[in-house]
Amino acid sequence: QKEVEQDPGPLSVPEGAIVSLNCTYSNSAFQYFMWYRQYSRKGPELLMYTYSSGNKEDGRFTAQVDKSSKYISLFIRDSQPSDSATYLCAMSGGTGNQFYFGTGTSLTVIP
Amino acid sequence: AAGVIQSPRHLIKEKRETATLKCYPIPRHDTVYWYQQGPGQDPQFLISFYEKMQSDKGSIPDRFSAQQFSDYHSELNMSSLELGDSALYFCASSLGPPGTGELFFGEGSRLTVL
Numbered sequence: 001q002k003e004v005e006q007d008p009g010p011l012s013v014p015e016g017a018i019v020s021l022n023c024t025y026s027n028s029a030f031q032y033f034m035w036y037r038q039y040s041r042k043g044p045e046l047l048m049y050t051y052s053s054g055n056k057e058d059g060r061f062t063a064q065v066d067k068s069s070k071y072i073s074l075f076i077r078d079s080q081p082s083d084s085a086t087y088l089c090a091m092s093g094g095t096g097n098q099f100y101f102g103t104g105t106s107l108t109v110i111p
Numbered sequence: 112a113a114g115v116i117q118s119p120r121h122l123i124k125e126k127r128e129t130a131t132l133k134c135y136p137i138p139r140h141d142t143v144y145w146y147q148q149g150p151g152q153d154p155q156f157l158i159s160f161y162e163k164m165q166s167d168k169g170s171i172p173d174r175f176s177a178q179q180f181s182d183y184h185s186e187l188n189m190s191s192l193e194l195g196d197s198a199l200y201f202c203a204s205s206l207g208p209p210g211t212g213e214l215f216f217g218e219g220s221r222l223t224v225l
Contacts (some may be wrong), residue, residue, distance in 0.1 A: 032211060043115075043201055043216040044154070088153060090214065097210030098167060099144070101153040 003027055006089055006102025015111050019076040023089035023102045026070065030100075033065050035074045038089040038104065044088055048074060080108045113137055115217035117202050123223045124192050132187040132220045134202030142166065142209050143185045146201040148219075154201055159209050160185060166209045192224045202213055 013019055019036075020049050033040045036044035048063035050056050050072075056063045063076040072091070076083055086104040115182035116135040124130050132171075136143050142161045147170075156169035160179035174192075177183045189196060199219045205212040 008132040017145045036216075041199070041220040041221070042217075046213060046215055079216050082206060094210050098169065099158075099210065099214055103153045 001026065002103075003100040004089060004091060004102045007105055008103050010108060011107040012108045012110060013079055015081060015109055017079050017109070019079050019083070019107060019109075021076075021087050021089075021105050021107070023091075024070055024071050024073060025072075025091060025098075025100075027085040027093060028067070028070065029093035029097075030070075030091040030092055031067075032092040032099075033063070033072050034060075034099075035063055035072075036090060037083075038088060039085045040086075047087075057059045079107075081109045081111050084108045114199060115202055115204050115215055117200075117217035117220050119220060120218065121152065121221045121223075125219075125225055126192055126194065128192050129188070129190045130192060130222060131189070132194055132200055132222075133183045134187070134200075134204075136183055136185070136204030137206075137215055139182075140204035140206050140215075141183065142205045142207065143183070143184070143206075144203040144214070145187050146203065146216075148164075148199045148201060157187070160208050184214070189222075192222075194224050197222055197224045 033046040033050045048076045053067045060077045064073045089102040142157045145157040157171040159166040203216045
């Protein structure tokens with residue numbers, strides 16, 4: 001079983017829709033959580049970073065961490081065609097640990 | 112703002128040749144990570160360095176080696192290249208000990224082995 005599970009999709013939504021992306025994990029020690037956006041053949045771009053639990057909002061993006069359920073989410077409001085990319089979640093248990101990645105969810109926003 | 116700089120961006124090698132990838136982390140970042148990403152896959156952790164010393168090792172083949180220099184830049188050396196080594200290689204850096212803080216990636220080096 002992988003440390004981090006993420007539905008690979010693909011996910012296709014109309015422009016303006018609210019997108020919900022999710023990851024589950026098994027290691028209760030994880031406390032650093034990140035979401036990345038990766039365009040084809042480009043480096044992953046850090047979108048959201050959360051330490052421990054709770055919500056964080058940045059523009060159209062909201063990240064949620066539910067440590068009791070070992071579940072994290074990324075919401076994209078008013079989705080745009082430029083949001084079409086692969087979204088990766090990543091997490092770590094802290095000092096001395098690796099970052100573990102989900103397999104990525106492919107998102108297409110249709111104009 | 113300065114980002115993680117990787118070179119070269121593209122590299123084509125023959126089987127059994129050697130390749131060297133370079134990474135310049137974000138200034139003041141003291142941890143560097145190397146990842147390998149195949150098509151449609153998530154990044155696979157290879158190796159990390161903290162304060163110029165190897166911190167952790169992942170699925171890095173014995174044919175590969177890496178080091179971090181006094182100016183914090185890092186190099187990944189790959190020898191006896193195989194067709195299966197063709198992939199995107201990413202360097203990432205973070206501020207603080209490995210496994211903590213925000214992880215920033217470079218644009219990657221695409222290695223093609225013929």
